[in-house]
Amino acid sequence: xxxxxxxxxxxxxxxxxxxxxxxxxxxxxxxxxxxxxxxxxxxxxxxxxxxxxxxxxxxxxx
Amino acid sequence: xxxxxxxxxxxxxxxxxxxxxxxxxxxxxxxxxxxxxxxxxxxxxxxxxxxxxxxxxxxxxxxxxxxxxxxxxxxxxxxxxxxxxxxxxxxxxxxxxxxxxxxxxxxxxxxxxxxxxxxxxxxxxxxxxxxxxxxxxxxxxxxxxxxxxxxxxxxxxxxxxxxxxxxxxxxxxxxxxxxxxxxxxxxxxxxxxxxxxxxxxxxxxxxxxxx
Numbered sequence: 001x002x003x004x005x006x007x008x009x010x011x012x013x014x015x016x017x018x019x020x021x022x023x024x025x026x027x028x029x030x031x032x033x034x035x036x037x038x039x040x041x042x043x044x045x046x047x048x049x050x051x052x053x054x055x056x057x058x059x060x061x062x
Numbered sequence: 063x064x065x066x067x068x069x070x071x072x073x074x075x076x077x078x079x080x081x082x083x084x085x086x087x088x089x090x091x092x093x094x095x096x097x098x099x100x101x102x103x104x105x106x107x108x109x110x111x112x113x114x115x116x117x118x119x120x121x122x123x124x125x126x127x128x129x130x131x132x133x134x135x136x137x138x139x140x141x142x143x144x145x146x147x148x149x150x151x152x153x154x155x156x157x158x159x160x161x162x163x164x165x166x167x168x169x170x171x172x173x174x175x176x177x178x179x180x181x182x183x184x185x186x187x188x189x190x191x192x193x194x195x196x197x198x199x200x201x202x203x204x205x206x207x208x209x210x211x212x213x214x215x216x217x218x219x220x221x222x223x224x225x226x227x228x229x230x231x232x233x234x235x236x237x238x239x240x241x242x243x244x245x246x247x248x249x250x251x252x253x254x255x256x257x258x259x260x261x262x263x264x265x266x267x268x269x270x271x272x273x
Contacts, residue, residue, distance in 0.1 A: 003103040004104065
C-alpha cells in the first residue's frame with residue numbers, strides 16, 4: 001500500500017478547509033471501498049476522516 | 063568440542079552464524095525498499111480500548127485494525143482470511159457493532175471500544191455464543207469461528223435493536239428471529255467447511271428460540 005498521511009477532522013467546515021488545502025485527499029468515511037483500492041496500490045496520498053459526519057451516521061443506526 | 067576432521071564447530075555455533083548471515087542479507091533489502099518509498103512512512107499514535115484494556119500504539123498509518131490486533135497486540139484469535147472484506151474471518155466488535163477489521167485502519171479507531179474473541183469469553187468461562195457453538199458443532203476447522211461468533215453476537219443485538227436486513231419483509235417492523243433472517247445476516251461470514259446449519263442452530267439457541 002502507498003504511504004499516506006491521515007488527518008482527523010471534527011466538523012464539516014474543518015473537513016472542507018482541509019480538503020481545500022490538499023485537493024488530492026480523499027474522505028475515508030467507513031473505508032470499505034477506498035481501503036480495498038489502496039491495498040491494490042491505487043489509493044491517494046492523503047486521507048481525511050470527517051468524524052462529525054461519522055458520528056451522525058452511527059447515531060442514526062442506533 | 064574437537065571435530066574429527068579438524069573443524070572446531072558446534073551445532074549451536076553453526077546456527078548462530080547462519081542466523082547472522084541471514085540478517086546481514088536481509089538488511090540491505092529492507093533499506094532498498096525504504097529508498098524506493100523515498101522516506102520513512104508516516105506514523106500516527108492511536109489509543110483505544112481492547113477487551114477492556116487501554117492500548118496506545120504508534121503505528122504506520124497503513125496498519126489495518128486487524129494487523130494492529132494480531133501483529134502489535136498479539137491477539138491472534140481474530141483471523142486474517144481474505145484481507146479484503148469478503149470472508150468475515152476478521153470480524154470484531156467496535157462499540158458493540160461488528161466490522162471487518164481488515165477494512166478499517168487502526169488510526170480510525172481513536173477512543174473506540176473494541177471487543178475481540180478473546181474479550182468475549184475465556185476457556186473456563188465461555189460466552190453463551192461460544193458455548194452454543196461447541197454444543198451444536200458450529201465449526202469444523204475453526205478458522206472462521208472467531209469471526210462467526212463475534213458476528214453472531216452482533217446479529218442478535220441488531221435484531222433486538224430492530225435493524226432490518228435484506229430478508230426482512232417489512233423494514234419498519236421488528237425483525238423476526240427466523241432462520242432466513244439469521245442466514246441473511248450471517249452471509250458476510252463464510253465457512254468453507256460448511257458448518258452453516260449448525261451455526262444457525264447455535265445462534266438460534268442463544269437467541270432463546272427453538273434450535
